[in-house]
Amino acid sequence: MEQLLELYQTMGVSPAVYAFGQAALDRLKDRFAAIDQVAEYNQAKVLWAMQKNKVSAACFAATTGYGYDDLGRDNLERVYADVFHTEAALVRPQITCGTHALTVALSANLLPGDELLSPVGLPYDTLQEVIGIRESTCSLAEYGVSYRQVDLLEGGGFDYEGIKKAINEKTKLITIQRSKGYATRPTFSVSQIGELIAFCKSVKPDVLVMVDNCYGEFVETMEPSDVGADMTVGSLIKNPGGGLAPIGGYICGTKKCVDRCAYRLSAPGLGQEVGANLGLMPALYQGFFLAPTVVAAAEKGAIFAANLYEPLGFPCIPNAAESRHDIIQAVELGSEEGMIAFCKGIQAAAPVDSFATPWPSDMPGYEDRVIMAAGAFVQGSSIELSADGPIRPPYAVYFQGGLTWPHAKLGILLSLQKMVDAGLVRL
């Protein structure tokens, strides 16, 4: 301990901040143990899928060109399908990000004249242009797909009456976003999502349901695909890439839906048969293998942050005691100075670019200035320790990731240290 304290002091963490952190940690033993249990189950789930599909060194070979008969790629898709308990999976480096994966899933399964319904309010920012809620070139709206939305009730619950009314003969696909993203509503648990899916299918049995699973993978022992989702979709530079995947997205679901996604991603007639792996298979396999414990580390970081900041008077969403269904933590710091100090601490703790100073700046597509802290091995990766937020009341930073728990812990301690140094917090 002496040794650790000394090194932490060299790195800028004072004994007072360290002690404050340890006191918070003492209260979290049971919750961390529960997270470890989920991780143990999910680790076994991933391992079993890899064993069952006989993953071998041959799966790690690079392919180029068309990528016909790509053993590694095809087997990785079987591993994902087994973990998500689905008939099929599309897992590709050619899917460039989460938004792309969601776009493929939507545009492959919606035809002109069909209607898309979101029963959980406004979807994630980037999807608004995909759907055409904000006018955009090549949006689904341009292709004659209409959109309807039912907002959540005041308390955050599902408006079942409204949803029943909104489902009509044109409703083809229902999109459910699991994580709150940058909204203030709660994140849904997998079992809540299951109830919503069951209700929608009781109103219209043949309606398709897609779940945006970004930031939710491996936080629970079940995934949306276990509770009736036809497609479960996410990004490999978030949870399931385990920090090692340098790019990619996934769609797990019914064979019928995933086949259509593959034809949309490549070309009608080609589908899943093409798409070279470009040597990325070791990272995609190993990242998926690490993902359950990486997600556990990130979740511990989120809970630690809430339990450090809430007692100091900063509102946290979710709050310090709430159960978790994704890895995002919002902390309302109440001032621009607070956001800057917090982000400086996260940046200073990074393995990459620790010497950089985050500062609010204008960003394309945002009305307010935005501040971002990230010192990541993979550019833009948000399973790595990162924090960001728009400079506007209530001056909330959204904090997520951390490939290891000790790194997440140090980042949060340093954020608090910068707050103390700036005179914004007194311990």
Ligand SMILES: *Cc1c(COP(=O)(O)O)cnc(C)c1O
């Ligand atoms: C991150 C995210 C997306 C989009 O993913 P990108 O990889 O940034 O394109 C979509 N939905 C939710 C809820 C997300 O958190």
